Amino acid sequence: MNTALILAGGSGTRMGIDCPKQFLTVRNKPIISYCFDIFQNHSEIDAMVVVVSDEWRDFVEESARKYGVDKLCGFAPAGKTRQHSIYNGLKCIAENCPDTDIVIVHDAARPLVSDKIISDCIQGATEYDGAMPVISVKDTVYQSKDGKTIDHLLKRSELFAGQAPESFKFKKYYQIHNEVTDEEIGSTAGSSEIAYRHGMEIRMVSGSERNLKITTIEDLETFEAILRGEI
């Protein structure tokens, strides 16, 4: 079975507002509910687990009820880092959905992920150990170790901007988390990083510019414009 792990533990401090971005209401609907809809209606997704802080759990439960989500099978508490939150979610899956073959880790703040990207991620984790949607990097990216002098220009053809969801063979991915130190989990900057570092083969699949992560006010305006059909 394929289980979606929805990360909604973020505090939204980057926007300078009190409400975490994934719970903001856009067109009378919380952003997280757009994600719920997508995963609820996707035929290859069997279950959902949500990582959320205690104070927002009632809100998320109520949102799931209101929008007819019946695949929800558990909540996990937010961790001190994103990867700790993922680990909490994996433990919840191991307990509540032990038959999970593939876990699909998604950010609640990415409400525009397409059905195709989810399907491609599931296929990638079936054929290999995992998959991540990527888009090309538009910037000319230079590397500088000291932050002052340029060391070198990175080859654009070898660079890819990572998106979510990231999919993994559940048992392998969970086992890695059980075996590494808490410090290693804390220093993980991307959820695929800990996977390929421990030998899992993570394939890239095509992401999309539309699959944006709502982080700033400008992103929120872009999301609203997309919903209005302007973009």
Place this chain on the structure above:
Amino acid sequence: MNTALILAGGSGTRMGIDCPKQFLTVRNKPIISYCFDIFQNHSEIDAMVVVVSDEWRDFVEESARKYGVDKLCGFAPAGKTRQHSIYNGLKCIAENCPDTDIVIVHDAARPLVSDKIISDCIQGATEYDGAMPVISVKDTVYQSKDGKTIDHLLKRSELFAGQAPESFKFKKYYQIHNEVTDEEIGSTAGSSEIAYRHGMEIRMVSGSERNLKITTIEDLETFEAILRGEI
């Protein structure tokens, strides 16, 4: 003396329109003329050389006349790559402005560069061998040699997105171009690359999100919104 080298040889094919983007008219004024204004009015810029294809040269001369540009001291033909165009511009500077100490290489399609960025670039090339404005990279950037499997996640703190203008000590930079092979010039992906590869110390200075390069229709819309004072 400080000489600006304005690159206007691009064909603009990425936009799917016949007119190169730097010659499009925005608010009754060609984009390149916004650049002319900035460099014409900057107290530390003494001269300008423009790289332009033959068929657009009359248009550029006319635009410069119309907008009162009197620092223009030469034209160079567009080359087969951006770096070949730069080399053509450097030869023109060596001939027409032989007292140039610092060359400031700018894209005509970046009409929003600030006076401060230009000053910082000049200062950087005075104290070191050159300078380039950079902004932080927002993406989570992964590297993949084969374009299929992820090799590793790059440290965001070491990554910088390069902008223009790039400034260089003229004689050193020109000499490198005279000494390397035509092939090396052709394979140069960023104008600073050939400099630091041959031992020049290129410092990073603060760029700006506003200093965008107009490449797509969306960029053009952003530029118009900025001119209208909306952003």
